[in-house]
Amino acid sequence: MGLTRKDLLRMQELTADEIRLILDTAESMKQVAGRDIKKVPALRGKTLINLFYEASTRTRMSFEIAGKWLSADVINVSTSSSSVAKGESLKDTGLTLQAMHPDIVVLRHPASGAAEFLAKQLAASVINAGDGAHEHPTQALLDLFTIREKKGRLEGLKAAIVGDIAHSRVARSNIHGMRKVGMEVRVAGPRTMLPCFIDRLGVEVFTDLERAIADVDIIMMLRLQIERQQAGLFPSLREYSRLFGLTLPRLKGAKSDVLIMHPGPINRGVEIAPEVADGPYSLILNQVENGVAVRMALLYLLAGAPQAG
Amino acid sequence: MRILIAGGRVIDPASGVDEVVDLLIEDGRIVRIGKDVRGARSGVQGAEPPDASKGRRSKAAKNSESAINVDRVMDAAGLVVCPGLIDMHVHLRQPGREDKETIATGTLAAARGGFTAVCCMPNTDPVNDTRSVTEFILDTAKREGAVHVYPVGAITKGLRGEELAEIGELFESGCVAVSDDGRPVMNAELMRRAMEYAGMFDLPVISHCEDLHLSGNGVVHEGIVSTELGLHGVPSASEAAMVARDILLAELTGARLHIAHVSAAESVRLIREAKARGVQVSCEATPHHFALTEEAVRGFNTNAKMNPPLRSESDRQAILAGLRDGTIDVIATDHAPHTAQEKEQEFDVAPFGVIGSETALALTLSTLVASGVLPLNQAIAKLTSEPARILKLPKGRIAEGADADLTIFDPDRDWTVDAFGFASKSRNTPFHGWELKGGTVATIVAGKVVWEA
Numbered sequence: 227m228g229l230t231r232k233d234l235l236r237m238q239e240l241t242a243d244e245i246r247l248i249l250d251t252a253e254s255m256k257q258v259a260g261r262d263i264k265k266v267p268a269l270r271g272k273t274l275i276n277l278f279y280e281a282s283t284r285t286r287m288s289f290e291i292a293g294k295w296l297s298a299d300v301i302n303v304s305t306s307s308s309s310v311a312k313g314e315s316l317k318d319t320g321l322t323l324q325a326m327h328p329d330i331v332v333l334r335h336p337a338s339g340a341a342e343f344l345a346k347q348l349a350a351s352v353i354n355a356g357d358g359a360h361e362h363p364t365q366a367l368l369d370l371f372t373i374r375e376k377k378g379r380l381e382g383l384k385a386a387i388v389g390d391i392a393h394s395r396v397a398r399s400n401i402h403g404m405r406k407v408g409m410e411v412r413v414a415g416p417r418t419m420l421p422c423f424i425d426r427l428g429v430e431v432f433t434d435l436e437r438a439i440a441d442v443d444i445i446m447m448l449r450l451q452i453e454r455q456q457a458g459l460f461p462s463l464r465e466y467s468r469l470f471g472l473t474l475p476r477l478k479g480a481k482s483d484v485l486i487m488h489p490g491p492i493n494r495g496v497e498i499a500p501e502v503a504d505g506p507y508s509l510i511l512n513q514v515e516n517g518v519a520v521r522m523a524l525l526y527l528l529a530g531a532p533q534a535g
Numbered sequence: 536m537r538i539l540i541a542g543g544r545v546i547d548p549a550s551g552v553d554e555v556v557d558l559l560i561e562d563g564r565i566v567r568i569g570k571d572v573r574g575a576r577s578g579v580q581g582a583e584p585p586d587a588s589k590g591r592r593s594k595a596a597k598n599s600e601s602a603i604n605v606d607r608v609m610d611a612a613g614l615v616v617c618p619g620l621i622d623m624h625v626h627l628r629q630p631g632r633e634d635k636e637t638i639a640t641g642t643l644a645a646a647r648g649g650f651t652a653v654c655c656m657p658n659t660d661p662v663n664d665t666r667s668v669t670e671f672i673l674d675t676a677k678r679e680g681a682v683h684v685y686p687v688g689a690i691t692k693g694l695r696g697e698e699l700a701e702i703g704e705l706f707e708s709g710c711v712a713v714s715d716d717g718r719p720v721m722n723a724e725l726m727r728r729a730m731e732y733a734g735m736f737d738l739p740v741i742s743h744c745e746d747l748h749l750s751g752n753g754v755v756h757e758g759i760v761s762t763e764l765g766l767h768g769v770p771s772a773s774e775a776a777m778v779a780r781d782i783l784l785a786e787l788t789g790a791r792l793h794i795a796h797v798s799a800a801e802s803v804r805l806i807r808e809a810k811a812r813g814v815q816v817s818c819e820a821t822p823h824h825f826a827l828t829e830e831a832v833r834g835f836n837t838n839a840k841m842n843p844p845l846r847s848e849s850d851r852q853a854i855l856a857g858l859r860d861g862t863i864d865v866i867a868t869d870h871a872p873h874t875a876q877e878k879e880q881e882f883d884v885a886p887f888g889v890i891g892s893e894t895a896l897a898l899t900l901s902t903l904v905a906s907g908v909l910p911l912n913q914a915i916a917k918l919t920s921e922p923a924r925i926l927k928l929p930k931g932r933i934a935e936g937a938d939a940d941l942t943i944f945d946p947d948r949d950w951t952v953d954a955f956g957f958a959s960k961s962r963n964t965p966f967h968g969w970e971l972k973g974g975t976v977a978t979i980v981a982g983k984v985v986w987e988a
Contacts, residue, residue: 238763317879337881338765339835358883359765398765421762 228531233345233352234524236361237402245407249371251523252516258295259518268530269298272329276302277319277344278355279335284490284514285355285364289332292521296530298329316340320347329529333357351528359393365489366399368520370407372512373444376485381408386438388470389448389497390419390459396489397448401427414438415448415470418459435470439480446487447472450497463496473499477507485509536606536982537561539573543611543943547618547933548916558616559603560939563982568935573603609984611943614976615911618919618931619651619682619940620896624716624741624795624819624867626888627653627684630671631660636872636960638672639679644870644892644959646986649975651940652683652930653870653892654922656716657694664689664700666708673709681985682978683940685711685928687741690729696720699729706736711926714741716795717842719777721747726781730790739791739817739925744777744802745769745843754883756798756844760829766882771850774843775801782809785816793925794818796869798843800853807862817925818857819865822891822898823965825854831965837878837885838965841871855908858917864925866917868895872961893957894966900946900973911946939982948974 229244237245258264274293278286286302293300314322316335320343323331328350333341338358345352356362374380385404391397391413404411405428413424414432425431432438439445450466460466472486486498486508494500503510540558545568547553557572558565627641636644638655645653655672657663663672669686676684688705692698694715702713713733719742720726726742733740750773755761757768778794782805785792797803797818809816823841828848831839839845857863871888878885899918903909909917923931930940952969954962978986 315876315879316881317876335881337883339882342835343881357765359767361765393765395765398763422757422768423759423762426759427763 229527233341234363234528235341235345235352235354237363237366237399237406238361240363240403240406242406245367245370245403248367248520248523248527249374251527252371252519255522255526256516256519258522259515264295265297266295267297268526269293269296272298272529273327274298274300274330274332274525275323275328276300276332277323277334278302278304279340280356282334282355284517285334288514288517289355289521292518292525295518296522296525298525316343317347320344324348324350330525353524353528356395359395359398361399362395363399363403364517364521364524365396366403367524368513368517369400369446369487370403371520372487372509372516373485375512375516376509377443383444384410384412384442385444385446386412386414386432386442387446387448388414388435388438388472389450390454391415391424391448392419392421393451393454394448400446401429412438412442416460416466419454435472436476436479439476439484441481442484443481444485444487445472445480447497449489449491450493452493467496471495471497471499472502474501477502487513490514537604538979538982538984539605539608540611540616540941540943541608543614543616545616545933546912546915548912549618549920549932550934552933553912558933558941559605560979560982563939565933565935565937565939568933573605609943609977614943614945616941616943617915618933618942619978619980620649620918620942621652621922621928621931622650622868622870622892622895623654623865623922623926625653625655625870625892626658626872627655628659628872629675630668634960635874637679638675638684639681640958640960641870641872641892642676642680642682642684643986644890644957646681646978646980647958647975648892648894649896649942649944649978650682650892651942651978651980652685652928654685654687654711654926656687656714657689658717662689662693663687663710664692664694664705666701666704669705669708669710682980685709685926687712687714687716689713690715690720690740691725694718696722696725699725699732702729702732702738703736706738710738711928712739712741712793714743714795716741716743719743719745719747723780723784727784727788730784730788730792734788734790737791737927739793741793741795742777742781743795744774744781746773746776749773749776754840754844755832756829756846758829758847760832764832764835769844771799771801771846774799775805778802778805782806782814782816786814790815792816796821796824796843796867797854797857797863798824798846798850800850803853803857803862807857807860810862817864818862819867820854820858820863821867821869822895822902823889825851825858826898826902827851827965835882836965837880837882838889838963840882840885840887841869841889842887855903858903859908864917864921866895866899866914867922868892872959873963875962878963888963890957890959890961890964892959894952894964894971896944896975897950897971897973898966901971905972939979941979942975943977943979944973944975946973948972950974
C-alpha cells in the first residue's frame with residue numbers, strides 16, 4: 227500500500243503511521259543495494275525529475291541512484307543548465323515541467339515554501355529535497371531510519387540537535403519527525419542561532435553544549451555556514467568550535483553508547499572534530515547509505531505502489 | 536445639480552451629530568441640513584422612488600411648488616450618511632507601474648470602498664520628489680480620478696535617504712505631507728533636519744518606521760510562524776526602535792510626526808506615552824493589522840506578506856486597545872497593489888503589500904464596530920475627521936457650506952469579498968472569500984455620485 231498523499235513536503239504534516247510505513251518500506255529497499263544487479267522494476271516507465279536550485283551533491287545523487295535502482299527515467303535539472311538562468315519564474319518552470327508529464331519532481335530550492343508552491347502547480351508528486359530554512363523531510367526520514375537501525379527502536383530515545391538551529395531545515399524536519407515517533411528532542415547552539423519560540427515545537431533549549439549532550443542517545447551536529455560570521459551570529463570559527471564543536475574530550479561527558487550524526491557536508495575541526503567524525507560512534511556514512519534506501523521507499527510509495535482506497 | 540439625501544442616519548464625528556436628518560446638496564456643497572428639508576414630506580415628492588431621477592429629472596420634483604426642486608432624491612432610510620472617508624495612505628502606482636494600478640483605477644477602487652479622498656505615497660517611478668511629478672499626479676487625478684487625490688511628497692530625493700527633497704516646492708505644488716514611505720530615513724540627523732524643514736510649512740512628516748539593520752532580509756514577523764516556516768523574521772523592535780527615535784526627534788524639533796501603519800504592541804505603547812507627554816505625534820493602523828495575525832502567512836500565503844508584517848495576536852490586541860483609547864488616530868489602508876504574477880512567486884521573492892481600499896470600511900465595521908471595540912461614530916472619525924485634522928484638509932465634516940463629500944453605507948449588509956469584482960487593477964488581498972458586514976451604497980465627491988452599489 228502506498229501513501230495517500232500526493233506530495234512529501236514536510237515532516238510536520240506526516241503522521242507517525244506514515245513515518246513507520248516509509249521506514250519499513252526502506253528496510254526492504256535497502257536489500258537492493260546489497261545485490262549484484264541493483265535494479266528492480268518498480269518504477270519502470272515512470273519519470274523522475276530532480277530540479278535543483280541549490281548546489282547539492284549527496285541529496286541529488288541519492289535521489290538519482292534511488293530512481294535508477296527502481297528503473298525510473300531520471301532527469302537532472304540544475305540552475306546552471308536551465309532556463310532559470312534566463313529568469314523564468316518558478317511558476318512557469320512548474321507549468322513547463324507539467325507539460326512533460328513527470329511522475330515525480332524532487333525540488334531543492336533556497337526559498338522556504340518553494341516545494342509547497344510547486345506542488346500546487348503540478349499534478350506530479352513533489353518531494354521536498356530542502357526548501358530554504360523550512361524543511362528537509364527526506365533527511366529526517368533517513369536519520370530516523372538510521373537511528374532505528376542502530377538502536378532497534380525510536381520511542382523513548384533522547385536526541386540533541388546542535389548548531390545553527392535558526393537556519394536549519396534539517397533541524398526543523400528532525401524536530402517534527404522525532405517528536406512524532408516519541409523521541410525527546412533538545413536543541414543547542416549559540417543564542418544568536420536559536421529561533422524565537424523554538425521551545426513551542428516541544429523541544430528543550432540549551433546554550434551549553436556539555437549540558438545538552440550529557441544524557442542523550444543521539445547527538446546530531448549541524449553544518450555551520452561560515453558566512454554567518456559576517457552576519458554577526460558568532461565572533462569567529464575559533465570561538466564557535468571552542469563553545470560548540472564536538473570534540474573527544476567533550477564526548478567523555480556523554481553516554482558511552484551515544485551515536486553521532488551529521489547531515490553533511492562536515493566542516494572538520496569546526497562543528498565536529500575529525501576524530502569524532504571518523505570515530506566508532508559516528509553514523510555519518512550510514513546516513514548517506516540509508517539515504518538511498520529511504521528515497522527509494524518514498525519514490526515507490528508515492529509513484530509505484532498500489533494506492534490505498 | 537441638486538441632490539436630496541433623505542432619511543439617512545447622519546453621523547458627523549466632528550460636530551457630534553448622530554441623527555436622522557436630510558441633506559441637501561447643491562453645486563458641490565452641502566446647503567441644508569435638517570428634518571424634512573424639502574418641506575413637503577407628506578407630498579408627492581416623498582413617495583418618489585430613490586432612483587427616479589437617475590436619467591431624467593423627476594416631474595414631481597420639478598412641478599412642485601410647495602417644495603424645493605431637486606434633481607434627485609436618494610432614499611437613505613436605514614443607511615448611514617457620513618463625511619466622505621479619507622484614506623491617508625495609498626499607493627496609486629502612477630507614474631511608473633500602471634500595470635499594478637493607475638490613478639483612474641486606484642481612485643475608483645477608493646470610491647467603491649466609500650473613500651472620497653486618498654493620499655498617495657511618493658514611491659512611484661519617478662519618485663514624487665519634484666513639482667513636476669506632483670503636478671502630473673494632480674492633473675491626472677483631475678482628469679481621470681474618481682475621488683480627490685492629495686499627493687504626499689518625498690522626504691529625500693529619490694527616497695534614497697541622502698538629501699532632502701525640495702519640500703518647500705512640493706508643499707507649494709500641493710503635497711499635504713512628506714514621507715519616504717516604503718523605506719525609513721535611516722540617518723537620524725537627516726530625519727531631524729527633515730522634521731525641522733517640513734515644520735516651516737507645517738507639513739506633517741509621515742514616518743515608515745523600520746530599522747533596516749534589524750529587519751534585515753526578514754519577510755514576516757519574527758515569531759512562532761517564522762520559526763516554523765523557516766522564514767526570516769522581522770522583530771517588532773525593528774519598528775518600535777524607529778518609533779522611539781522619531782518621537783525623540785519630534786520632541787527635539789517640535790515637528791508634527793505621523794507614524795504610518797503601526798503594527799507592534801511596543802510601538803503603540805511608545806506613542807501612547809509620547810502623547811501623554813504632549814509630543815505632536817499621531818499614527819495610523821491598517822485594517823489588515825487589526826484584522827489579521829502572522830497566522831495568515833501559513834501555507835506561504837504571499838497575499839499576507841506586507842511591510843510591516845502581520846504580527847502576533849498580542850500585537851493585534853494592542854492595536855485594538857490603541858484604537859479604543861485614541862492612541863491610534865487613524866485607520867488607513869496602505870493600499871499596495873501588485874500584479875498576480877508578482878505575488879505568485881516564492882514567498883521570499885514576492886513583493887510586500889496588499890490592497891485595502893475596497894475592504895477597509897467593511898473590515899472596520901465587522902472587526903471593530905460589530906465586536907464593540909469602537910462605537911460607530913469613533914470608527915467613522917478615524918476614517919474622516921481625524922485624517923482631515925492631521926493633514927489640515929478642509930474635509931471630513933458635515934456642515935452647511937461644507938464640501939459635499941459624503942459616504943452612504945449600509946451597516947447591516949452582509950457580503951462576501953470577491954477580489955475579482957474589485958475596481959482595483961490588482962487582486963492581492965488576504966480577505967478574498969471573507970464574509971463581511973457593512974457595504975458602501977454610494978460615494979459622493981463634490982456633490983457628484985461617483986460610485987453607487
